Amino acid sequence: MKIKQYETSQLNDIKALFKNTFTDSEGETEGKMVSELAYEALTTSDGKDVYGFVAMDGDTLAGSIVFTRLTPANGAEAFLLSPVAVSTSYQKQGVGSTLINVALEVLKNEGVELVFTYGDPNYYGRVSFKQISEDVVKAPCKLSFPEGWLGQSLVSDEVSPIEGETGCVAAMNKPEIW
Template sequence: MKYSIVDLSQKDAIKALFLNTFTESESVEEGQMVGNLAYELVDTTASDDLLIVAASQDEIMVGCVIFSKFTFTENTVSAYILSPAAVATASQGQGVGQQLIQFGLDTLKQNGVELVVTYGDPNFYAKVGFAQITEDQVKAPLVLSYPFGWLGQKLDGSELVAIAGETACVAALDHQKYW
């Protein structure tokens, strides 16, 4: 398995991976929604505000994680949000997702990023160092449908203390349907 940073030229492959994975695991509607989200993130977000990492096997993308800039109105903490993430159905259960996320987190840390948040399954993301957080610690940019899925981690391993202020995500994620 090869883990690498991919560029915006891979947007069609990224959309296809997310569309197929979420269609197979959830539903056609979910596949279209997450596939379109992935494509929109890659298509409309400045490359400086993204880190896209992929896992490939025999030159075929089997996993992808998109990290995008996450900002605070009253603080200069360097932060990103992990969303979305996908591993092709045939490659699931082999640790590809965990290794891919760790590759992305290590890359962000090397680039001076201090905090990463995500919104997802606490049981899965705990395997790569995420812990549940509250909106008293880090306010979500929109209303959380499932507050127990609000997760974060400091990349230096320190405890996450409250960070004051409103937050913002990139435009593609800034829609209530994703929260």
């Protein structure tokens, strides 16, 4: 399995991966929404505000992950991990964890200090994400599932409190996804 930054020639395959994976697990409506979210994040965000990674098994796209810039009030270099997908036939083989860990190492080497996500605490806890209260760092939109607001510092042991509002790229600034 090779983990690398995506190439624009892979955009349609990435969109299909997200659609198929989320349709299999969550239904057609969710598959369509998440695939469009990933595609929009990768195609409309400024280049300095987005990272996309793929897990390749030879010529087969096994997984993909997207990170978009998060802008906390203190100016910290921060990104939001969302979404991530692993092809149904590659799940439960460590592809997702490997993809996340390799991507986090790249972001750390690029000077990123903080990474957040909004998802399953049990899944993301396996890759060092911890629940974050909005008293510590406010999410960019109102959370429908506050227990799913997770974060980690790439430069210290914990996420220090940051006062004020947090912004995000346009693709992620949609209350319905939060």
